[in-house]
Structure formats: structure tokens, C-alpha cells
Amino acid sequence: MPVKLSEVFKTHPVCLHHDFIDLYSVKEVPDSYKWPQVVDYPSDQDLYDVESVPIIDLMDPSAANLVVHACQTWGFFQVTNHGIPIHLLEDMEFEGRHLFQLPAQQKLKAARPPNGMSGYGRAHISCFFPKLMWSEGFTIVGSPIEQARQLWPLGYKTFCEVVEEYKKEMKELSTRLIWIILGSLGITEDEMSWAGPKSKSECLCAALHLNSYPPCPDPRIAMGLAPHTDTSLLTVLYQTSTSGLQVLREGGRWVTVPPKSGTLVVNVGDLLQILSNGRFRSVFHRAVVHQTHHRLSFAYFFGPPSHVQISALSKLKDQKRTPLYHPVTSDEFLRVK
Secondary structure, eight states, rough: OOOOHHHHTTGEEEEEESSSTTTTTTTOOOOOGGSOOOOOOOTTTTOSSSSOOOEEESTTHHHHHHHOOOOOHHEEEEESOOSHHHHHHHHHHHHHHHHSSSSSHHHHHBOOOOOSSEEEOOGGGGSSSSSSOOOOEEEEOOOOOOHHHHHOOTTTTHHHHHHHHHHHHHHHHHHHHHHHHHTTTTTTTTTTTTGGTTTGGGGSSSEEEEEEEOOOOGGGOOOSSSEHHHHHSEEEEEOOOSSEEEEEEEEEEEEOOOTTOOOEEEOOHHHHHHHHHTTTTTOOEOOOOOOOOOOEEEEEEEOOOOSSOOOOOOOOOOOOOOOSSBBHHHHHHHHOO
């Protein structure tokens, strides 16, 4: 039987808030947040690394080829001229700062329940690591109204309006990108109608996760977000002006993705790797923290309907390219992962 993600989290009580620590107020890294290996956090040199994640102008006539190549070689790329209004990105950043600057006890009023997906809390993947991560998050699946009312009983409307507009724009961009990728494989909308531009919003699985990485007394022994891959088809990330996102390259080298104004970061998820029969790569990435800077990022996870079985596309299977993965729904995959 498929196991829902909420059931996975329900069995891992470390996700609860009984041992909550306000990261903004501590003067040294608690033992529960000390990672065994020293973390190489970004320096000025990292921001001008010779090897860098591709930046693609979506208005470029060769954009489709560049996107496909980036999916094959990096699993990550950045996009400009993506159509998301700059003022909306700025509004989203303002609302995110407004949220995370609330007093700790106020934020905990919207705490994510043990068997829930939405609300304030630690990164979902915290449950599966022996050490805690130097970050806090706010997850939105569906409408943000219920949780926003807990934070601002009389002033939640602006936050909700900005979030809903942001989600709408991100869905349109994600759909556009996924069809650039699928189109390169010769897939038509008739073959995958659930992913088409005319599909209903409720047919797709999407989540928006707001991440906050407070300043850390010693970034060398703390981890903002542990190395992981995303379960999505695609993830679209807006990161503020402080660097922290790093991508793992072959040979075990971490490459920093420096923030660039108005640019969005896109990465391949596990389910797209399955769908493409391994042609496109879902790669490990992480977030490191800073001693003096507060970093925010906003990740939009774009996935298939939970009941849809994902398997290698038929056009990618032949005698030389047998399926690399078993067919699986997103719920089943999460349990296996």
C-alpha cells in the first residue's frame, strides 16, 4: 500500500517542537546542531568560481537546447527573463522576512503538526539526520489562510494574497519549463495531459517552502540544510542576496550558486530523473550558513498528481535502453526514499 509522506513524518518524533531552540538568540552552537565535519561555507572566491551553474535567458532562441543540456550535465540551472515580475519576488521576500522576524512563540502558534505538511517548523528532512539544521521553515500546501491566521489574526490577508500570486506565477513557469524538457524528448500533451498547461491546478502536487537561515555563531560546524535531492519533477528557487546554496559536482566538489538579482534557480527532481530514464539528473545540494548574514530562500516544488504512476517514458525505452527504475507514485517513492 502507498504510504503518505504525512505518515512517514508521524513516525519520527524529532520533527516535533518540544526541544525548540530560538536560533536568533543563542551565542554558541548547541551540541544538537554540531555536525561532525567542518563545513566549507562560501567565500568571496566561491562567488566567482570558474565552474558555475549555467545561466539561461529564456528569451534566447536556443534556450530549449540550453535547458536540456543543463539538465543532463548539471541537474541545475538558473533562468533570466522568466516572466515572474520583480516586484512579486520583492513582495515575497518582504513577507518572508515579516514572518520569520516574528517572536518565536508567535511562530510556534502556526507549528506544523506531527502528521501534517503545512505550517512552521524544521526542514522536513530533519527527521532523517542525527543532527539538527541551522534553519527554520514555513511550508504551504494548498491555501495558506489557516496558518496565516494563527500568525496574524487581523492582518493575514496581504501575506495570503502575495503567496497565492507567487504560487500562480510559479506554476505557470514550472509548466513552461517541464514542457521545454518533455518536448525535447518528443513527448506530447496528449501523452501526459496531467502536466499540460490546461490541467487544473488541483491535479498537480505543488508545495511552497519558505526557508530562513539565521546568522550562526560558528558556520564551520553547522549545516543550514543537509545534502539531499528533491522528490519533485522540478524545483524553482528564489534566493535572496546572501549566498548559501551549493551543488555537488562529480569528484565530491561543492559549487556555490551565487544569488543574482531577478534570477531563479531550477533543479531536476527525483521523479523527473525516473521519467527521463536517467537522462536528466537529480543531484545532491545543500545550504550552508553565515556568521553575520541572514539568508532567505523560497522553494516551489512542482510534482505530478499523487495517484499518477511515474515510469520511464515509452519513447525512451528500447532494447538498448531498458527501464532503470520501477514504476512508482510519488507517495510510494517518498516511502522508499
